[in-house]
Amino acid sequence: MNLSKRIKALIEMVPYDKPVADIGSDHGYLLIGLCQKGFNKQCLGVENKIGPYKHLVENIKKENFTNIETSLSSGLTDVNENFKTIVIAGMGFQNICQIINDNIEKISFIEDFIIDSHNNTYELRKYLSNLGFYIFEEKCLIENEIFYELIHFKKGTRKYSELELKYGPFLLKEKNEDFINYYSKVLNKKEEIITNKFINKQRINELIIEINELKVIL
Numbered sequence: 001m002n003l004s005k006r007i008k009a010l011i012e013m014v015p016y017d018k019p020v021a022d023i024g025s026d027h028g029y030l031l032i033g034l035c036q037k038g039f040n041k042q043c044l045g046v047e048n049k050i051g052p053y054k055h056l057v058e059n060i061k062k063e064n065f066t067n068i069e070t071s072l073s074s075g076l077t078d079v080n081e082n083f084k085t086i087v088i089a090g091m092g093f094q095n096i097c098q099i100i101n102d103n104i105e106k107i108s109f110i111e112d113f114i115i116d117s118h119n120n121t122y123e124l125r126k127y128l129s130n131l132g133f134y135i136f137e138e139k140c141l142i143e144n145e146i147f148y149e150l151i152h153f154k155k156g157t158r159k160y161s162e163l164e165l166k167y168g169p170f171l172l173k174e175k176n177e178d179f180i181n182y183y184s185k186v187l188n189k190k191e192e193i194i195t196n197k198f199i200n201k202q203r204i205n206e207l208i209i210e211i212n213e214l215k216v217i218l
């Protein structure tokens, strides 16, 4: 199985000492890749749509891993207290937020969230910090011209600056090649927009602030 860079990076973030539930498993590649690397604790693949669920069951059957169970259900509904690690990857922030809020009492036993949100990572960091989770590790990467931020939260509290919430405390420190490439492109685009004579004064002022901020972090 040829795993994407993103899935491989997510797999590396999963703690090996406790069961894991993957919400929105789709093809099941994350759990299969994890078990192929030797993970032998209980796994639960959750899917709420019948098409991807059938695909998930078929893929897992082919691999013969007896520690992977599946559930056709929504979000955390079918997740019990054995599952201390929760992966939610490849969804937007609104959906991720709803999945957690719909079963909010379950955060009492969840120790780790590994999340790959396609948008609003500022909101995501803020939301999970407010729920009593801190950022344990982060990775960012570009694949097929998409910039991904993968964030591993653990139970506990830490305070973050606005800049850390927006760009990621670890990502800001590391500033890897993909981080620099992505935000340099964002900066170039904004510098291009600001030269457009049809934009209004308020937007120009906003762009000046955004451009200065990007120059600080790069």
Ligand SMILES: C[S@@+](CC[C@H](N)C(=O)[O-])C[C@H]1O[C@@H](n2cnc3c(N)ncnc32)[C@H](O)[C@@H]1O
Pocket (backbone or CB within 6 Å): 023, 024, 025, 026, 027, 046, 047, 048, 049, 052, 073, 074, 075, 088, 089, 090, 091, 095, 099
């Ligand atoms: C874009 S795919 C991402 C698949 C995989 N997690 C990944 O990162 O490659 C999102 C999957 O999440 C499923 N999904 C969305 N909302 C869900 C929910 N509330 N409960 C379970 N699965 C959900 C969708 O059906 C879809 O298969």
